[in-house]
Amino acid sequence: MARSPQWHPLAWSSAGVVVGIVAVLLTTTITGLVSNPDDLEDGPIVVLSGRDDSIDGQRQKLISQWNQLHPRSPARIVEASPIADATRSEMLARAQSGRGEVDVFNLDVTWTAEFADAGYIRSLDESRVSTSGFLAGPLATCRYGGKLWALPFNTDVGLLYYRSDLLDAPPRTWDELEDKVQEMRARSGNDVDGYAGQLADYEGLTVTALEAIRGAGGSVVDEDGNLVVENQRAAIAAGIERLRVIAPAGIPELDETSSVRLFQSGRALFMRNWPVTVRSLPQGLEGTPAVAFGVAPLPGGAGVLGGQNLAVSADSTRPRAAQALIEFLTGERSQQILFERGGLPATRQVVYFDQAVRDRYPYIATLEEAISSAELRPAQPHYARFSDVFRAAVNGYLRHDAPLPDDLQDQLVDALKGWLAPADDG
Amino acid sequence: MSETGDGSPPGGPLPRPTAPWRAVGFVLAVLGIVLVAITPNPPETAQHWIQIVAGASLTAFLTTYAGWHEVARLRLQGRPTLLLRWLQRRRVAVGVAVGLAVALALGVPPAWDLARGVSMGIAGCAPVTQLRMVADPETVTTARGLADSYEQWTATDNHHCPTVDVYVYSGAGDEIRERVAKGTGWLDESTALRDIGPQPDVWLAATSHELADLPQPTAQGSAIAEVTPVAVSPVVLAVPDAVAAREKYEHSRWADLYRRLTDEDVDVVRADPDSTQLGLLATALLYGVPGQDGAASPQQLPPAEVEHRIAAALDRGGFPLTDTPGLLCRHRTLGAQAAVIASEQQIVRFNLGEPLGSSCLSGTDRPGRLTALYPTDTRALDHQFVRLAWSDPPQEQAAARFGAWLRSDPGREAIVGTGLRPVGPYTVGPTLTTVGIDPGAVPATEPIPPGQWGRTAAAHDVAQRRGRVLFALDTSGSMATEAPEGRRADFAVAAVLAALGGMGPGDEFGLWFFPDAPGTGHVEAVPLGSSGPDRLAAARQALAGVRPAGNTPLFRTMTDGAAALGPADPGRVDAVVVLTDGEDTSSGLTADAVSASLAGSGVRLVVVTIGEIRCSDPGLVAITTATAGECRDADLSNLSTVLRTAIAGLWGGR
Incomplete structure (x- = not known):
C-alpha cells in the first residue's frame, strides 16, 4: 500500500491553503459575528470641535438629548480654540498620536479631504448610511476619492447684506454693485463706503476673493478640480481689481466680527458675511436705531460654501456608537433645531421646505438659493497650502500693488501637491 | 512502512523541486506576504477579502511545501558541520544570493528615493507630522521665524515636501508655567484647549529663570522631557x-x-x-x-x-x-x-x-x-528649547529633531536671522551687524x-511707587450680548475681580460703571480709596449686581475719571482702566477733545477692548498715546489674562 508520491504535494498544498483561510477567518470575521452589529459600544464618545457658534449653545443641547436617549453611550464635546488654525492643528496632532481618545472630529469642510487622504478618519459605508435628504453641495464636501467620509453637520454660504434704506433692491450683478458703491462715494458728506468683506490675512480673505473672482466670471478651479488660472487670468485679475475698488477705504483688516461692526455703524453700504449674522445684526448699537438691512444671495450666485462635517476617527474604539451619534446630529430633527434655535444653516432639504420655518424666517429662501449655487473650494489634502499661496497673491495685489505673479498657476499646482516653495524675501 | 530511520516519509525520498520552481515559489511567497501587508484591516471590500485570503494562503502553502522539504532533506541529525558542507556545495548559488542582497541594499535606497520623489511629484506630499509650539508674546515672533525656517529646511532635501508642520501660538508665561508645573498639561481640563490654545509639544522659553521652579526633566512625573539652551541675547x-x-x-x-x-x-x-x-x-x-x-x-x-x-x-x-x-x-x-x-x-x-x-x-x-x-x-x-513629555511618539520625535536642528549649522543660521546669538559657533549675518549692534561684545x-532673583523682586516691591487705579466698566446694553461662550458682562466682571486681586497693600482703587440711568454719565460703585478687604468685598458685591443696559458714554467717563483722580503725584501712578465693548454713543465729546484735555494731566488711560471696538480705532490710539497709556484687544476667552497683564505695571508691590 505505497502511497503514490504525487499525492503528497497535493496534501501539503491543500493543508497550506486551509491553514491560510482559517487563520484569516479567525482574525477577521469571528469577532465581528459574535457581537451584535446593532449594539453601540459603551463609554464616553468624545467629539473634538471648534467653538460652538450657534445661538444659545444648541450643539451642546443636542448632545444632552443624545445622552438622555443613550445613557450607556454618553457623548461630550471637547471644545478647542475659536481660532480655526489652532483647532486644525490640535485635531491633526491628536489624530496622528494614534491614541484613539477622540471618536468624532467636527471638521471644517476644507479639512475633510486632508483627514481622509491621511487616513485619520473612517469612510462611511454608504449602504448602511442614508444620504438622501441632504443638500447636494454640503454632501459633496463629505466625499473624497469616491468614498463618503463624513456627514454634513451645518453648512454656510456667503450672503450679501445691503442697506435697505439706501437701496430699493439688491444689485443683480457685480457691475451694478460696483456702480452703487461708486455712486454712494460720490455723494458728498457721506461716509457710507464700500463692501465690507473679510479682508484680513486669513481664510476669510480667500473666500471673499474667490467670490469676487466668480463675480467677474472667472474661477480658479473648474468643476473637475483642475486649476484653470492660466486660462482665466483676465477674469481673475478683473475680480481682484473689483474687490480692491469696492473695499472700504484703506482696505482695513476686517474679519467677520469687525465687518459686522462696520456695517452696523452705518459706514458700509454692503457687507459680505455668513448667514448666522442675520440673527445678531438687529441688536444694533445701543442708543442708535438698528441699521436697516436686507439680505440677498451674492450677485450671480457667487457665494462660496462653508460649513462643518462630522467624521468618525480612524482609531476610535467606539466606531458604531460614533457613527450613530453622527447620524443623530445630522438627522432631520437635529438639523431643524440647529437652524431654528441656533441660527446655523441646516444641511437637510426638509428644513427648507417646512412652511412654519419659512414663515418665521423669511430669509431662508435666500439662504437656500445661495447654497444651491454656491461654489466649493478645492477638496484637496493640501488645501491649506493652496489657500496660503493664493492669499499671498491676493494680498500682494490688494495692499502692495504687486501684479498677479506670472507663474501663479504653477505656484498653485505645487501648493496643491503640498510643496513648500523656498521663501523669497519681499 | 519504510524502515529507513532518517525521518523521511515512506515511499522513498521526496521529489525535490527544481531550481526554476524554487525561484517561482520564492516570488509567490513574497507576493503573498505583500498582499496581506497592504490590505487594510479589517477588510472592507470583496477585493480586500480576496487579497488577504489569497496572500495568506499562498505564503502558508509555499512555506509548508517548499520549506519543509528542504528541512526534511537536510537530515542534520544534530551535526552542524553538515550545514556548512551543504552551503559549500551550493557556493555559487549562495554567492549570487549574497551579491544580489548587497546590490539591492546599496542600490534600492537611491532608487527608492527617486521613486518616492517621482511619486510625490505626481501624487503630492505625504501627510506631515503636526507639531505645536508655544511662546510668550515677546518671544512668539522669534518662534514663528524659527519654525518657518525649519519647515523650509525639511523641504529642501525631500523633493519640496516638508516633513513637519509647526503651529506656533502665543500664551502668557505664567499660564504656561502653571500648566507645566501641574504635569498633566491639557489632558484633564478641556478649557485649557479653548482658553489657552493647542497642547504644546515645544515651548520656547525666554530665559532659564522661567524654568527655575519647574520639575527637572529627570524628576518623576515631570512634564518636561528635555531642556536645551539654543540662543542668547x-x-x-x-x-x-x-x-x-x-x-x-x-x-x-x-x-x-x-x-x-x-x-x-x-x-x-x-x-x-x-x-x-x-x-x-x-x-x-x-x-x-x-x-x-x-x-x-x-x-x-x-x-x-x-x-x-x-x-x-x-x-x-x-x-x-x-x-x-x-x-x-x-x-x-x-x-x-x-x-x-x-x-x-x-x-x-x-x-x-x-x-x-x-x-x-x-x-x-x-x-x-x-x-x-x-x-x-x-x-x-x-532662550531655552523645552520639549514637553506629554507628547505622543510622532510629535515627540518631530520635536526632538527640531531641537537637534536648532543646534546644527542651518539652525544656528536661522537663529542669527532672527537677531539672536546662537549657542555654539556661528557666523555673524546681516542682522547682527546692523548699525548700533556690537556682536563682539560678550556678556x-x-x-x-x-x-x-527673589531679593530683586522683593526690593522692587518695596521701592516701586504705588498705584491709584480707577476701573471703569462698560455696562451698556451691548454687554448683555450672548456670545457662544457666555454673556460678555459675566466675563468682564470676572476679569475685573481677577485684576483687583493683583493689588498691593499700598495701592488704591475705585470702581465705576457706565452708563448711569440717564445714560450720559457713570455710577460710582466703589469710591476711590484703599485696597482693604472690606472695600474689596464691596467691589465684589457691586460687580455681582451688574445689569447691562443703556448707552456708552465712553469719553465722558474717561474725562470724569481722570478728573476724579485728582492732581498728579509723581510718587504715584494714576490711571483710569476702561473695559469696553463699543464705541462712544452718548458723551457728546470727540476723541480728539478727550486726548487734548487729558494729555499732560499725568493720568494714564489704559483701555481693554472686547466686542465691536478694536485698538486700531484712531480715537483710542490718540487718547492712549497722548496719556502714556496702552490699549489691548481681547477676546472673551483671554480677557482676564489681557487685563491682568495690561495693568501689571500700575500696581505697587505686595
Missing part, C-alpha cells in the same frame, strides 16, 4: 544717537552707566519687572549684582532711587507701563530721545524697522536708530545667583 542699554555721540561708555558696569546717564539728564526707561522676564533681569542688574570681587559698585544707587528715576523717565516720555516692545513702539511713534533697556534682539528689530509687539503691528520704512551699550557685567536672556558668563 544680551541685555543692553540702547541710547539715541545724540547720547551715543557724547562720550565713550565702554568698560562701565550697569550701576556706573545708569548713574552717569541719569545724572546727565538722559531718561532711561525699562519694562515692568512683574510681568516681563527682561524687566526682571534688567532690574536685577540695575540694583546691582555682586561683582566678581563680591563688592558692590561705589556708584550703586539704592533701589528706591532707581525706581524713582525710572518712573520719572516713563512719565516724562509718555511711555506705557507694559513690556519692552510697548516701550520701543512708543519710542518709534513719538520719535523719543530716551534710552531704553532692552535685549539686543529687540534693538536689532527696532533698527531694522520691523513690527514691535501688538501695538506696532506693521513695520516702518524709516526706522529710528538706537545704539546698544554693553555694560561689562551685563547678562543675557538665554558676563556667571549666572545671576539664584537668591538674587
